[in-house]
Amino acid sequence: MSLATLTVLGFSLSADAFAAALGKGAGARRPDLLEAFRVGAYFGAFEAAAPLIGWALGLTFAARIAAFDHWVAFTLLAGVGGHMVIAALRAPKAETAEASKARQKRALSPLRLALAALATSIDATAVGIGLAVTEVNILMACALIGAITTVVAAGGVLLGRGAGPLLGRKAEVLGGLALIGIGLKILIEHLSA
Structure with a gap:
């Protein structure tokens, strides 16, 4: 498989992570570049590991996995x-500064990031x-997919950061709805195939 094909594959696979990271950035308290890349690294690591796991499972288990993978993705994303x-x-509409800070910190908690990264991968x-x-070369493919996803997701966090103050909680709602929509898309594509 050519480098160009793997690059397109990497960008395609990073779209879900971008949408999730956009919501994370909107819900977070002014994430900086380092925080954006920390979030991106979560998504990138999961996105890099997932094809390796799939590759290792190989065709032997393809039929078993295909029977329910869309339900797992939908459930996690939804x-x-x-x-x-x-x-x-x-x-609350009128949130105290402390409550707002705590809510925004939870948006980027390791557990929530890991769950979102798992769901999108x-x-x-x-x-x-x-x-x-x-x-x-599966290792090269995984490294490229992970690197692209890291950068794309970090960009999503930074774009979300800009949208967050403009949209307020609406950005968090939109981010959540985007994840649900991605889950529905995966489910519908698999059920209609």
Whole structure:
């Protein structure tokens, strides 16, 4: 597989992470460049590991995984997205500075980042299964996918940071709805195939 093809694959797989990172950036308290790359690294690491896992599973388990991978992706994405929406809607309109700071800090907690990164990387596992039947340097492919996703997700955080003050809680709701939408898209694509 050519470098150009792997690059396109990397950008394609990073789209979900970008959407999730956009919501994370909007919900966070003015993340700086270092924080954006920390978030990007979560998404990049999961996105890099997922194809390797899929590749290792190979075609032997493809039928078993294909039967339910879309449900897992949907459940994780809808759960994380739904939680984002509920948290944004439940927060009081007039929030104290301390409460606002705590809520914004939770948006970038390691557990929430890991769950979002896991949810957005499930499709990359399926891609890894497909890569098992191609001639590809899987380590190079995973490194490239991870690097692209890291940069794209960091950009999403920074764009979300800009949108957050303009949109307020609406940005968090939109980020959550985007994750739910991605989950629905994955589910519909698999169920209609």
